[in-house]
Amino acid sequence: MQRQIQVYNSLTRQKEVFTPLHEGFIGMYVCGPTVYSDVHLGNCRTFVSFDVIYRYLQFIGYKVRYVRNITDVGHLLDDGEDRMSKGAKQNNLEPMEVAQKYTVGFHDMMRIFNTLPPNIEPRATGHIIEQIEMVQAILNNGYAYIANGSVYFDTLKFAEKTGEYGRLSGRVIDELLAESRDNLKNQDEKRHPSDFAIWMKASEEHLMKWNSPWSVGFPGWHLECSAMSTKYLGEHFDIHGGGNDLKFPHHENEIAQNMGSCGCQPATYWLHTNMLLMNGKKMSKSDGNTISPVELFTGDSPHVTKGYSPMVVRFFFLQSHYRSTNDLTDEALQAAEKGFKRLMEAGKILTSTVIDTAGEGPLDKDILEAMEGAFADMDDDFNTPRALSRLFELVPIINSIKDQKISKDQISKTAWDTLQEKWFHLLFDVFGLMEDTASAANGPVDGLMQLIIELRQQARDNKDWPTSDKIRDTLQELEIVIKDGKEETSWTFK
């Protein structure tokens, strides 16, 4: 029997007790990246959020089948061009070369952020047959029509018959019908502006296309998720996740397609992550208010004063609840770096300190309650910031044990050992944090550099120029730069 958890369901707009369809098992589908460019930092936040949810569900004992797709066809831009084809043309590559390049890059980034790979990672181009079969089923059920070789989903008919269209996004069909026809491709083929293509006839020059009963063409973007979630998780599964921006039209249309083909809502619970902001505003390339993951790690951006390690960024993400916006600022990252280090240091004290107190200690209750509270926070719609704050409450106690400000007989062996075990479960297994590889590798480097910075200062104070020159020359060879700040001296690699 698993712990009882509650999740906020976007479909019902309320927190609900989570009840899986099959006891002990969870099917979870999360919309993955469109691999036509480097993954955005905002997407990384979404995937990290679902990684923590996946980890926690497994941690509390569920067998989870986590499916996250790769969109490598059909995701059209506003100008009606396929994102993959556009990427291919720009780089003078075959679309699948573009897909491969950015899939490899995406996997690299996910590994850098220490996210677990999903259990199945289906590709849209790998499921054309399944998508064609779903189009056929929707046609057979009367919720789609053919126009000039393309097939469109009939939203008005679907809304009238089921009353369902717009439920997830909160848009009403009248509003959708009233929407301008501007910027709609093939507008003449559609019966209503809110209708959407589930199969598109391809033009001569279109690169990615397949035979179908209607035309040589390609599936509409929304279709792949309906077809692949059904194939790998069944017509009805537990959790469907994605970024908030996918609610409409992508997820709304997914629901319409699933209901239109098999008559049932695909997922019991819809979970959506909120936006990553920067300096209080939406990230946007055109405004320059943007930063890539790599720029964030290296510090090579006007928006940050230095680089932050992937684990610090992951920690920063977790400091906001997945349903809240998360505002990335240099100050917040500096604070996250300090906080992350503080927790990691406390973890080291937990590992290296042995407490032998038999029986009970007067602090046991506080410690165990705080720790249990952190797990209760996770049960409550995966509230990572609140769980983290419980850990921070424990840090002064842990530090006081080290500094001997609290005597070891205040805590029992049992409580201390339990604290240690749960601390690492939560931090490493559930939050997916780990020692910074850079700091692990540079661990001794930083220590040695602190020593060298001191010896350099000493040499300067003593006007011992040969020594300070020697230090300068050696660091130059090693491509290490010392920065003398107002308050402190720091170092970085060139």
Place this chain on the structure above:
Amino acid sequence: MQRQIQVYNSLTRQKEVFTPLHEGFIGMYVCGPTVYSDVHLGNCRTFVSFDVIYRYLQFIGYKVRYVRNITDVGHLLDDGEDRMSKGAKQNNLEPMEVAQKYTVGFHDMMRIFNTLPPNIEPRATGHIIEQIEMVQAILNNGYAYIANGSVYFDTLKFAEKTGEYGRLSGRVIDELLAESRDNLKNQDEKRHPSDFAIWMKASEEHLMKWNSPWSVGFPGWHLECSAMSTKYLGEHFDIHGGGNDLKFPHHENEIAQNMGSCGCQPATYWLHTNMLLMNGKKMSKSDGNTISPVELFTGDSPHVTKGYSPMVVRFFFLQSHYRSTNDLTDEALQAAEKGFKRLMEAGKILTSTVIDTAGEGPLDKDILEAMEGAFADMDDDFNTPRALSRLFELVPIINSIKDQKISKDQISKTAWDTLQEKWFHLLFDVFGLMEDTASAANGPVDGLMQLIIELRQQARDNKDWPTSDKIRDTLQELEIVIKDGKEETSWTFK
């Protein structure tokens, strides 16, 4: 204009001057892994070999499209069971979960061996439509027949009409026809024992199946490579590679399928890697004469006395020509480790030593000839062991420059700089070797420690005890130990 290279073509059984179909461009297809278990060390050798070929072709200026597939359906075992389905049943997983697990593991291992990802990595399940279309084309051309919902390639008819079947593997059709029918599944459906399924009707309980004009079923294993190489490289492309064990029946059948559908040989040049042996014998799980990559890295195997780093293993692979067997023994690995370090050390001397000699030096000619010879060796069917031996010839000269046994005026600046540049091109860009990660992480540590050892000596000489105490204390905290030897002072981690 690229350098002229020669490759040994398995199809013609001779070395041939390499002429690409389109000047400056190369299409290369290599058979990838079947992702139903961890990748074997022997496969790693094959993929490292083709990685070096891919790197070299790019290095000499070709734009290469390197396609390596992932087999995730249809690869049948001797007992007629699909490898993926068997893996899925054994692990109680959906076949695509098995595919994902071992695809991730395969990619991890390829990264550990520092192989470059291919440009396109198509999956068999992702190309069912293309395979069905190819079956249809073969049927249309009269080279296949339908039996009970399955489709078989008619080898006898193909051999009679084209005279081609058996050319690659050197088997003659009479021999194939005479082969026993034992162990042949659906033998009653086949007209000749050498015929092979290109589409298999699936049983009720079969897990991976798709609709087709003939039955709900799945493609034969050989078909995927024909379909995917054609899709991404065209009906005729430059290089097809794979392990020797794939020559028959896999590659023979691929050729038959390609010729049977479009009438032309798929590849101009067929390249095959030879076997990785262990202690002189074929690796075999049942004999216990086997070692996994991970066991080799950790040393956790009775066959090795210690672990060897991935770069040492890669170097060991390159010490044999890809067309020769490669005999893995503990002694050979120890020798490879020494050889690898020797080359890496020589590289460091090349980087850190500046030679200013103007004009020409008496050693220039020898140096440049050896280096040019190494590239000529690579032009000659990618002869990595001979190219490596040229580098080893240069090591004594490089070491003698360091030890000042050879005066710097024996070599001109131009020759030295050229040597340095080409050395790193060959070792890093072409051979894909890199500093062992463990030693790389300590790179700056060693430099800093040399500085600290000097400053410590200086403090001692000056009887500056506070400074030397501070150094001692800091190093103790960092778990670094300084050893004062007779001749020099060294350091290690505790």
